[in-house]
Amino acid sequence: MxxxxxxxxxxxxxxxxxxxxxxxxxxxxxxxxxxxxxxxxxxxxxxxxxxxxxxxxxxxxxxxxxxxxxxxxxxxxxxxxxxxxxxxxxxxxxxxxxxxxxxxxxxxxxxxxxDGDMEATLTFYGATYELSKSAQPPAKVSVMDMGGGSTELVIAKDMQISWHTSLPIGSGVIHDRYLTADPPTEADRASARIFLHTYLTGLQLQQFPPILFATGGSANTLLILAQRAFGLDTSHAILTHEDLVRCEGLLWALSAEEIAQRYQLDTKRARIITAGVLILLSLLETFDLKEVHISSYGIREGVALAYARNGAQWLAEARQQAHNVSQATSHVNTNVEIVTYHEEFITSGRRLFLTRAETMLGWRDVVLKHEDSEAVHKMRVASRRLRAVMDAYQSICQRRPFKAVYAQIKDIADALGIARDTDVMIDTLRQQLEQASASEQAGIRWLIDGLSEYRMSHQQLLEKRLLKLDKDALLRSLKACLAEEGEKHGKG
CATH class of the missing domain: 3.30.420.40 (ATPase, nucleotide binding domain)
Structure with a gap:
């Protein structure tokens, strides 16, 4: 030019x-x-x-x-x-x-x-930049901006936004909450998937366009990973459900550093995309989509386009556009509205809270016997899955009871985690002892003895916590988190 x-x-x-x-x-x-x-x-x-x-x-x-x-x-x-x-x-x-x-x-x-309205609007400008130049753009299209702190979803008809929302399920949030191991464990993946499935299902979108564009660093890095790892055609910026499943398998098999070295990626980005692939897969599976188009353009290009179109008034115009869309979609039935406080959603939440809690509590007596180290692991996993469901319903829970019971469950999970991690270290050292030379064995035995003594003292603390755990009181507290059907759904 x-x-x-x-x-x-x-x-x-x-x-x-x-x-x-x-x-x-x-x-x-x-x-x-x-x-x-x-x-x-x-x-x-x-x-x-x-x-x-x-x-x-x-x-x-x-x-x-x-x-x-x-x-x-x-x-x-x-x-x-x-x-x-x-x-x-x-x-x-x-x-x-x-x-x-x-x-x-x-x-x-x-x-x-x-704010989230403006973020969605500017993201749409950028993500559909190439599409908007097409002679015949699709009648309906959706855009997903997978950021670190949130995910923006936008639905458009005839290239005009008809609905949008901002969801607190960014790749950074999911990583920091569930996927801190490197590579993540199967239990981590299960907890993250439970949260994402529960949250997305709870949106209760009645329809979703079959054409989805995704933008953001994690989406683009997943495309690069799939192209380099599986030889995908670089001229087509599309990831199928199968492509994402293959990426997921790779990311759970190798550490972030190994992924970065093998496929020339930034290590920090390689760590974050473990969450990104779960978010994309959950979205495709929840809304029965077969593939996602990856856009290299996003909100920064949206800002530049807003400036190109409106000059110094770009910010005011973008705010007005976001406001207009917000006002229009709040009064018009677009068949894609979110029914966040739908009674069925609350009912399912109460059921999930109680069934997950029952599963966790079912392991208590076995853990107290201290005969099966796997029982500690299974109760810990059950506690994490309960928290994952609670995370998904947090936005409609009563604040005070939720905060109190969530802290109680987290305290139990942390105590179980210390016990489990110590058991794993002792088992690993015992395996090393069998292969160690005579000069190394004394040091390894000393470590095993020290960890075993610590584990026994921690078992006493763990038992005190579990013995204080009143099953009926915990279930009542969980029920109190979600308002009874017919009540006003406040967060008080």
Whole structure:
């Protein structure tokens, strides 16, 4: 494209996992982008927000360094303006304002913290950029932006948004909550799948378009992994359900470092996509979709397109567009509305709470006998599966009873986890003892004796916790989390 007189803008997306930059010529009014440069860095701001509620000083310093690099790239291309937005992790960080002020002062970049409606709107602009240039775009299409802190879902008819929502099931959130082992365990996968299936089923979408576009770092990295690992045609940016199942198998067989080395991926990204593949598979399976189209464009290109179309008024226009869509979809039946507080959803929640709790409690007496180490493992898995279901229903639970009983179950799970991990270490050392030389055996026995003594003392603490566990009281507490049918569904 010719055009030294065409304005150049830099668009920055400060996401929960990744910071991204695109520098582009932004002509008006046709809205065609001439992309000059892109860059990104995995910072994982959401990791510290999920852990403490705030952006840590280390994450702040890392983000600031990346943004200063982005600004230098924008300057290199003579960008007249830098447009920066922040999404889910920054939205909910307790020190958000301080973080944005530091960026303004140290990097000279004004960051707009946008809400979920605007995030969905700008993502749709970007993800459908190539599609919008088609002579005959599909009548109905859906867009999924899988971020670190949230997943945006958008449904459009005739390339106009008819419905959208923001779901708290980002790849970073799922990873940090369920998939901390590397590679994740089968129990981890089961817990994450239970949560995702329960949550997505609870949305009760009546219809879902058969054509789905996914954007975001995890979706694009999964495409690259599948292409490099399974020899997929690089000219087709499509992942079938079978492709995703194969990716899942690979990610559960190898560590993130091995995945990164074999397939030339960033190690941090390789770790996060374990959650990404579960989210995509859950979405396809819940809504009976066969494949997903992967878009390399996303919210940063959406920001650049908004600027190309509206100039300095891009932010106000995007806000107005998001507001218009929100107002329209709240009054019009599009056959895709979410019925979050539907009575059947609450009833199923109460049933799942109680059945999962019964399964967990069924192992208590066996654990107390301290005769079967696998009983500890099975009770721990059952407690994690109960928490996964509770996570999925948290948004409609009564806050106080939920918080109290969730903490109680977590305390039991943590105690079981310490016991199980110690048992595994002792078993591993006993296996090593059989193969060790005479000079090594004394040291290994010393470790086994020390761990065994610790395990016995911990068994006493575990038994105290389990003996205090009142089955009937726990079940009553779980019932109290979800309002009775016919009551007002407050969160009080």
């Amino acid at each position: 010719q055009g030294q007189n065409v304005p150049v803008c830099a668009a920055i997306d400060i996401g929960s996992n990744t910071l991204r930059l695109v520098v582009a010529r932004c002509p008006c009014p046709d809205g065609v982008l001439d992309i000059l440069e892109t860059d990104e860095a995995i910072v994982r701001i959401g990791e510290s927000v999920n852990a403490t509620g705030a952006i840590s000083s280390e994450k702040q310093a890392h983000a600031l360094s990346v943004l200063q690099r982005f600004k230098a790239l924008a300057t290199k291309h003579s960008a007249q303006t830098i447009l920066a937005i922040a999404t889910e992790a920054i939205r909910k960080a307790s020190n958000r304002d301080d973080f944005l002020t530091v960026i303004q002062q140290e990097a000279g970049i004004e960051v707009h913290c946008i």
